[in-house]
Amino acid sequence: MGVAPSAIVHPTALVEDGAEIGEGAHVGPFCVVGPEVRLGARVTLKSHVVVTGDTRIGDETVIFPFAVLGEIPQDLKFGGERTRLEIGARNRIREHVTIHTGTGGGGGLTRVGDDCLIMAGAHVAHDCRVGDGVILVNNAGIAGHVTIEDDVIVGGLSGVHQWVRIGRGAMIGAVTFVAHDVMPYGLVHGERGRLDGLNLVGLKRKGRSREEIAALRAAFAALSGGAGAFQERARALDTDSALVREVVDFVTAASGRSFLTPQRGEA
Structure with a gap:
């Protein structure tokens, strides 16, 4: 497919041979798009965005400056095996966000659903499964192999331990460390997260x-x-x-x- 006729690629951007850029997509100044990347229709890379690896990004997702998507995992066990990143439609991925591909030992796939808001500085590690409508507030850190179901909010400066599951509709307060599974619709906050009730506002x-x-x-x-x-x-x-x-x-x-x-x- 290559670059669709209606796509706009700024002359300072680098789109490597093999990349696919969908109809109406916009690749802004100084962006880098790797050879195995597939951008859907009307995807926007604002400027200085790096998308690399075997990465798919769904229609109408908007990615803000200095985000890096599809780089190799921060996992010392990673041996260069082929792994993937899939990001759904209509997401807003803000400045300095990092989302990495999977690992061979973790299933080989990192996936983000549709209609998510991932705010500045947030990180989604290898082999995570992030559902639809999830909000990761500024500088939230999601470790490897985490599952976050639909409509979860993770507060700013919060961290989620590897392998943790967070159920649908849960809310994690700011500056909270979550080391254990969180039931659906739970409300968690505190330096060491406590389950203090239900996310009544979200419900x-x-x-x-x-x-x-x-x-x-x-x-x-x-x-x-x-x-x-x-x-x-x-x-x-x-x-x-x-x-x-x-x-x-x-x-x-x-x-x-x-x-x-x-x-x-x-x-």
């Missing part, structure tokens, strides 16, 4: 009904105390709520990390 913004939120609050209260381990209390929840069932499925799924658990009496 309301998504238009969840009062009945749905009440069911989640009751489930959270049940998870906060009672007999047995956290996963056992989750399995004991008897509910018709789809949101609560999502929490149960997430908590009882296989994981390489332990969980952040509710403090007794919090809801």
